[in-house]
Amino acid sequence: MHMVFLYYVICIGGTLLLSLIYMHNIWTDDMFDHFKKGEIE
Amino acid sequence: MDNMWVQLIIGLVLFFGLLIAIGYFAAKRTKSTKDFAVAGRSLPPIVVAICMVSAYGSASSYLGNGGLAYEYGWPMAWIWIGCVPGIVIPTLLFGPKMRMISARLNTLTIPDFLGEMYESRFLRLFIALGILIFYIPMMIAQFKGVGVLFSAFFDMSFTWATIIFGIVMIVYCAKGGLFAVAWTDAAQGFFMALIMLALVPVAIHSVGGWAEMNAKLMAIQPSLNAIFEPRLFTPLTAFFMVIYYWLWQIGQPYMSSRFFALDDVRSFKKVVIYVIIFTTIISGAMWAGCAGRILFPGLADADAVVPTFIKAYFPTYFGVLAIIGILAAILTTVSSILITVGTTVGYDLVEKCFNKTLDDKQTLKISQISTFVIGGLALILSLLKTPAFLSILVYAALGGMACMVVGPVVASFYDKKATKQGAATASIVSISVFLIMLTQCNVWIAGGTGMILSIVLTILVSRLWGKPSQTLVGIHEYYKKFVKAM
Structure with missing residues (x-):
């Protein structure tokens, strides 16, 4: 394996993919509504 | 006067003109401490993202x-393999929560x-003093970087360049607060990204293509084209390097406080995507x-x-743009x-730690004056001969700051039993261990160990000593209700 593959494909690609999965599953509209309310309570 | 000088002077005048204009408009909008410290919590996601990446880069x-x-x-x-997730993970795990709680x-x-x-005045004071001790030498080193840049390109005395550069930056920071810093960082970060985008294809083309580059590197020395190499990037150091950068950002007050300034908690989705794109672009210098x-x-x-490569393979005006790009990189970090x-100084030390009863205008004034005085002091010191201890502080600055902060921050979000005694103990012990280890091993091994220790100690000592604060319990109760509702 080459370092460029490790960095650009596995590291950046993996970070992007996991971020999208995390945002889709955890950062829901409900969560943001709740956070929005939490700011002023 | 040759062509390059004329182009450089025009470029610098335009560059400083842009900074002064942004600083002027920002100063008009800065009317309270909240405006000064967190830009009135009004920054759009693209500005927060570029601001984070450009300050991260320097x-x-x-x-x-x-x-x-x-x-x-x-x-x-390996450094970038640590850095890319290192800037994204804290945004995912802490960004929205931090924005909401703040x-x-x-x-x-x-x-x-x-x-x-x-609910700890000691912790506030200790972290505030850590910021003063570690960050002021960082600023001196960055100011010195301006001089090194000018002497590398032009073989000239750099005193005046450093003074002009320093004064412009100090004035717009002091007057415009985070409004000025964030918007000038965004403009400069965008400029840095353009320079990097041009560097990568020219670097590949200049050596005859991607395969040719690897073959030639192998011929010089096989380790240049390997995954690890025996002097610095050993498997052990690479492991700690990744840990170090993954935890590093959350422990830097000048980075994580950017979360406080975002306009809307929903904007974090855009911040994550922009951050990944800009960090990828900024890492392009390794190709050159x-x-x-x-x-x-x-x-x-x-x-x-990189300056040598630009001089050899780009037209003069690009060299001028590159100098301004590097100047911008220094400036974004030092202004942050x-x-x-x-x-x-103004808000944490004078108002909160020493309990001075000040109205908001007075706090703003003190913050502006202290920005001006500290910036001026760092500028003056950068022009003098650097004492030996300063270089040690610079070397230790970012890792040391992270060791002090990362455990208390992580535990405050994810451990409902975290106590002020646990946080303070972890902060003191971790910075001590980091400084001792630094005499024996490199900053990544010392920093990575110190940061892990900081998290572990906060959690462990909290189980043995003290009770969680009412504020922390209240915040965790709020989350618990939310998770149950889900």
Whole structure:
């Protein structure tokens, strides 16, 4: 394996993919509504 | 006067003109401490993202990382393998929560945030003093970087360049607060990205293509084209390097406080995507470093490889743009640090730690004056001969700051039993262990160990000593209700 593959494909690609999965599953509209309310309570 | 000088002077005048214009409009909008410290919580996601990446990068993105690629080849990409997730993970795990809690508790800085969460004046004071001790030498080093840049390109005395550069920056930071810092960082970060985008294809083309580059690097030294190399990027150091950068950002008050300034908690989705794109672009200097190793063997100073490459392969005006780009990289970091130190003095130390009853206008005034005084002091010291202890502080600055902060921050979000005693113990022990280890091993092993220790100690000591604060319990109760509702 080459370092460029490790960095650009596995590291950046993996970070992007996991971020999208995390945002889709955890950062829901409900969560943001709740956070929005939490700011002023 | 030759052509390059004329182009450089025009370029610098336009560059400083842009900074002064942004500073002027920002100063008109800065009417309260909240405006000064967190830009009135009004920054759009693209500005927060570029601001984070450009402050993260500094001059090392161009000079240091190019130099490391020249010296060690592709194994230096381990730094970026740490950095990319290192800037994204804290945004995912802490960004929205931090934004929400800081708005709920009305906290403006990291010492303020930790002081309120743990209800601890000691922790606020200790972290604030850490910011002063570690960040002021960082600013001096960055100011010195301006001089090194000018002397590398022009072989000239740099005193006046440093003074003019320093004064412009200090004035717009002091007057415009985070409004000025964030918008000038965004403009400069965008400019830095354009320079990097041009560097990568030219670097590949200059050595005859991607396959040719690897073959030539192999011929010079096989480790240049390997995953690890035996001098610096060993498997052990690479492991700690990744840990170090993954935890590093959350422990930097000048980085994580950017979360406080975002306009809307929903904007974090955009911040994550922009951050990944810009960090990928900013890492491009390693291509010029690897190409430079083939094209310019035997450079006396490896850090000069990117300027040397630009001089050889780009027209003069691009060289001028690159100088301004590197200047911008230095400026984004030093302005971010300066605004953090100024707010720490005015807001955390004078108002909160020493309980001075001040109205908001007085706090704003003190923050502005302290930004001006500290910036001026750092500028003056940068023109003098650097004492030996200063270089040690610079080397230790970012890792040391992270060791002090990361455990208390992580535990405040994820451990409902975290106590102020646990946080303070972890902060004191971790920074001590880090400084002792630094005498025996490199900053990544010392920093990575110190940061893990900081998290573990906060959790363990909290189980044995003290009770969680009412604020921390209240915040965790709020989350619990939300999770149950889900």
